[in-house]
Amino acid sequence: MRGFVLAQLRRGGGRLVAAGIAIALGSAFVAAALLGSQIVKTTAYNAVSAGYAKADLLLETTQWESGLTSDQLAAAAAVDGVEAVSPIYQLSFIVSKDAASDYVWARSAASDPRLESADLDSGRLPADASEITLGIASAKRLGVQLGDEVVAATFADTGFVEADDGLTEPVAASYQATVEVVGLLAEPAGFNFDAPTAMVVHELALNIAANGPVEHTTDSSELTADRALVLLEPGADIHTVHAELDAMRPDQLFTASTVEEVAHETVRMFSGDADILTAFVLAFAGIALVVAAIVISNTFQVLVAQRAQLLALLRCVGATRRQVRGSVMLEASVVGLVASAVGLGIGILLAQAALWIVPTLDLAVPVPSTVALTPAVVVWPLATGTLVTVLAALAPARIATRVAPLAALRPIELVPVRKIGRTRLVLALLAAVGGGLALAAVTWLAVATELSDPTALVALGILAGAVSFTGILVGAVYFVPGVARLLGSVAARLGGVPGKIAAANSVRNPRRTTATASALLIGATLVTMMATGAATARDSLATLMDDSYPVDVAVRGAWSDTTTPTLTAAQQAAVEQADGVAKAVPVRGKLADVTAPDGGVWSGSVITTAPATELAAVMRNGASNVPEVGTTAAPVWFDVEDGGTLQLTAEGTTIELTNDPSAMGQLWLAEEDFDALPGPAEVTAMWVSLEPGVDAREFTVTLRDTFTELSATLGDAPPEVSGAAVERAGYEQVIDTLLAILVGLLGVAVIIALVGVANTLSLSVLERRRESATLRAIGLRRAQLREMLAVEGVLIALVGAVLGVVLGLGYGWLGSALLLGGSGGLTLAVPWRDLGLILAIAVAAGLLASVLPSRTATRTPPVAALAVD
Amino acid sequence: MTQLDTTTVPAARARQLTKVYGEGAAAVHALAGVDVDFAAGAFTAIMGPSGSGKSTLMHLLAGLDSATSGTVHLGETELTRLGDDALTLLRRERIGFVFQSFNLLPMFTAEQNITLPLELAGAAPDRAWFDTLVDTLALRERLTHRPGELSGGQQQRVAIARALIARPEVVFADEPTGNLDSRSGAEVLSFLRRSVRELGRTVIMVTHDPAAAAYADRVVLIADGRIAGTIEDPTPESVLAGLDALRTLESPVAPAVAG
Ligand SMILES: Nc1ncnc2c1ncn2[C@@H]1O[C@H](COP(=O)(O)OP(=O)(O)O)[C@@H](O)[C@H]1O
């Protein structure tokens, strides 16, 4: 039997290429996901352990106030086998040069050079208190170079003091020292969040700390160390020393751990996330493998059908059923193993390519230079790929055993087609309808109960959705051919004779068409679901936004703490003349002192107003919440209850207003009240409504540019542009990014499905060699033959895509209702553009899938029609 | 050597036709300079031993394959000059085929199979002609059946109807009875003969069966890629005798054997 399998592989190996590609893509995905996760972890580990130089052990205090005391450090240093102990002193201060200043996170140099982890870009570490080594980024911000002098300063108090002239100015530094920049630190590696951005000698650190804000120092104004690095003598046993250090702390004043432990622990903290991410990506690899399994199963079914006579002949000459099944399984194992190995190779190459590219991107991430091939990384892709192939071949292998020896004596066309069982229909219906109803019920519950945390319901919903989708896939053979026939009748009407033949061909093998279309249906459904979810989230959030941001765009004068923020005349004109503005309403503002009922005074508060009639034109809610005369909404931090009285005073005149928290804005007044208070009013903001169809994102960007130009020429501080449109741009970007990632991950499954379409066409073309030749002989032109296959490819792809789009819309709506329904404001959306794109891609892919099969078909000479088997 | 019909243009004509498969030492001269005319309105059989070049000659006459040298004319048209698309159009409009393995499209009904050449040509079906064919070939009851539901003889009759539906100038049949039992075979051959006698078509049939050849008006004998003679008004016996003569002579050029 083995000889037979090998002969089959040699003879018909080409027919298995597509199946091989499908499985190789799947296992490449698995390999890349595993390698990616491993690279992230290795990178994190490298970065973390790089911060500990050559240290073997790490001491960490449990007493945050005192840190590691000098007694503790001395005791640790005295332990047998300890060569050096270097406490890590860290503090922050300000470094300035002329007008520029920068906060640095500084560390004092290690007491032992072997424990110094600083990564110098140039120059050296400081030798005394008159020197500093600066992080390269800080140096750039300050505009200093090696040899320049900078001022290191610290402030005991922060904030502003009132100067003699009535203006505020920063408090004076409590300590400052002029130091020379003697070295630059390299950009800290990614993941190394603790890396210092400056290095000073311990003496300077002590001086700064002694004068700095209280939180950096103890009562004794001493700089403390939370951690210390421990270096062992050569040959000392790390476990013995570890145990001895542990024994030193019955009082639990500090902990000792090996650097490896610490690094692993730190990596575990990040990679908890990395593992979730890996699992997430692997889930998509799983989807890709399921799609590959469909393609493989289909391929083997076709092969078994094409070989029916050969298999029957084998049975005639004495092969047992077991041997026949064994031959199919052996063939599948070989294909699965070879393809998985190829996939593993592709995955490794992809990961390695990433490792080559990342360092050139200047991301300062210490990625390893080569991928590390652990057993898991090698075994998983091989095992999953092979296993999926073998499992997918089980059903075809069983069919092969059903070929009766008698079939050898019958022409191929008369080998009976297996009837589709009833149990399948029942199971499929149960799963599809049951799961669907469950999903609908869970969604209804989520919407009705408005749970704040619907995690459990979401999990249930995902399960129900998966069950119903599985049911639909299992039952696909009952409705996919019908849809194919429907679309085919359109193609037959539009496509002339080639269309008619293609339509007839596409439903000739209902199982084959179903399997091929199903593979694509999975991808199309999931992509549509994501796109629908994204569109629904977008629209739903837009509804919520409209409530919290009543206008499309608000332009506010630059903030100032002494005067009313003001839009200059030029800026107002710029807003009014901007393209796309439907209406711009100026908002007037002036300053007033506000006295809360509890006696608290908020002096210099900005009060605002605008004509209510004008507002109705720019506000999305029709200006329904403009405050009544005599009321206003107090900012929450005023802590005024509903109905409380606020006193507003300006230039000696006082009015009283009732707090109405439901009114719009903060200290927004009815015009009458606003005008009752004296004092100069300025145009402090403009509220803008956009013309329908104007791209808010673009509008905002253009307007900001205009303001920047105005500032450059007139010197006015540029105003702030915000509003629903701007907010929307922000979260739309998040949604779009997420969608792009999800679609990218699903892309592999879709590509495999398209390989499947090409595969089915090629296998069919081989099978219909004589037919194609006959058609050519009786007058079908080459181009028409190509057209015929193109129509067939498009038909199959479209069936999958159309059904996928319909299902995906349903799942997308249910899913978004489930996730967002509780928060109110759910707006179900149809992502027309994305749906159109999916169908267009399906058509293009169907065409593409027919290219290679067409070449095979058109190469068949018409003479072949006359050949006898 | 062949009898030229001086009154009308022959339906098909080959001159100095050669076909070489392969190259160098492995080259096979399937046709080695064939000159032959096939009269219009006649039923001609091409006969010869296996491997003598019968099928090759037919492929070239029907525009299915290209010649190595020499010319082929279908009526006034020289096929050897035409490109693939022109040949396809010519086959579609002027030639009909009957194959040994029937070659019906399994997903179409008998009726759809019969009218396929018209659809390919975008021509409206001629109902009267369709009815004539269907009745002559006794297919009325079978029109809605698919090939899988028809016997071999019925399938071949559908194939004949398909070959004739577009009223081609010539119908080529390659071993049309090769896959049929002798009764169905006889039926199919009588239909082919009727289509010539009663419907005025031209049929050129390749066969190795003397009994089948006897249905023809004339037999062209071929041996080793050359025309070895013709038999007018053949009977099974005269055809057998002709073939025997070829075998005994073992000569590339055999004298014409009178029927
Ligand atoms: N496609 C081909 N390639 C190579 N040799 C061929 C091919 N077709 C036919 N031949 C050879 O050409 C000769 C004539 O073949 P053919 O016309 O099929 O003979 P017949 O139909 O009389 O049996 C034979 O020797 C055959 O082997």
Ligand SMILES: [Mg+2]
């Ligand atoms: Mg032959």
